[in-house]
Amino acid sequence: MKEFRPGAYDRLEKSLHDIRTELADLPRAVLMISAHWEADRFWLSSAARPPMYYDYAGFPEHTYRIRYAAPGEPYLAETVRAMLEHGGMPTGLDPDRGYDHGTFSLMHVLYPEATVPLVQLSMKKDFDPAEHIRVGELIAPLRDQGVLIVGSGFSFHDTRGILSGAGEVASATFDQWLDETLVDSKSPERRRRLIGWSNAPAARAAHPREDHLIPLMVAVGAAGDDAGNRVYHEQTFMGAITASSYRFGEAPVGVPIP
Template identity: 55%
Template sequence: MTTLPTYYLSHGGGPWPWMMETSRHLYRVLDASLKDMARQLGDRPTAILVVTAHWETPVFTFSTAERPGMIYDYGGFPPETYQITYPAPGLPALGERAAKLLTDGGMASATDPARGFDHGTFSLMQALWPSAHIPVVQMSIRRDFDPAAHIEAGRLLAPLRDEGVLIVGSGLSFHNLRAMRHPAAHAPSHAFDQWLQDSLVRLSGAQRNGRLLNWEQAPAARIVQPREDHLMPLHVAVGAAEGETGHLTYHEDDFFGGLAASSFQFGELAT
């Protein structure tokens, strides 16, 4: 079976795929990049492991619900967006296997049979595979936001890539909600995004890891990521493809009127 690449994807805001008629101008580029990603992957993934920025736990935890529900973890959207569903099945065996990979590697882990899909998962999955036919398992980020632990978790999960499991880190490369619509955030977002591209595409292995371990030293780091919850899924995706080349798969300079936002792929997709 082909070894699948890993991804760090900027997941956009709230339930945007269900609002394309009214917000297409905001998400047109992101939507096109995700559709292109799904086209390239084709039928290769047999399951998807989403490392979601919207689930924080003391130890890395994996969802094991057979039929996950929905978690509407956003506010201020139209009433109908609190009724949407993404009916993909879960895959308890994958959640259990992922947890065991961590435990066998000396890292504490847990499973959660009740966890539903949050918008860091269902918004991306709706854009990628609206048919909802591929099983999806969620992985939490660790509450301490330890960069080294998230990279190591990715290393331990890397064998899943040879088993048809697509590992997706779901976050947002710019995540300062208070500043998102403020022009003063534009320059910091571009400076940090350039650092991301320099670190993730031009470097790999120990050099790339070193950048991510010390991400707070990046230009405007704490302006762009005042809380690193939306960055930690990147560390897992990188750890699972540690020595492999990074590629920019989505980028725009005018996200929400002037912000820079990006997504990345790690490893090659065999043709």
């Protein structure tokens, strides 16, 4: 079994700090598509002060006392709901949904001040890649309105493979395909490849269940024709796992691309 070594998250943490540096100005709000919210339709958290949602069990007691106190943004939630409904997507507002760890673990590093308004968007539990890409296309105008759209998941998500070390080859194989898809492919080809992602090399070994991959589909849809850039990559995450993160669109002028 692979041990969770000290510093295991250092490079990932740095990549989140780099995102903040690249953005320079604080976004008006963040729209987070979390791998930890599945529903029968595309729900949006709509509370002005969302609670916490500890969607895990068996962890140390202090992990259930984590607080991320960023305000919600009911107006943004309603705006997104209207955009999706207009595009024919079943949608709803959830005033009770709290911040899950797919959201607060990233946001606490990215914006620890917890002052940027935050709305979560659920995945639809059928995990249809084309439908989630379409959701991204419908909400793409938000990018020009100061809203940062984030797909929160993991490029390799087989817990047994991480702990046993058996995911070393599968993660590297799928990561290479993912990089070819997101960085080297033009928008139409990128979309085609993602819709057929389950045919990729080591696809089901990397994602036995695609909950951690689907948030990417929304981000890609919102990206339009913007090129993908790999902003985080390591081949020894948790000892042996290859993992990557991506940004779509160029960094602001004067900020070097990692």
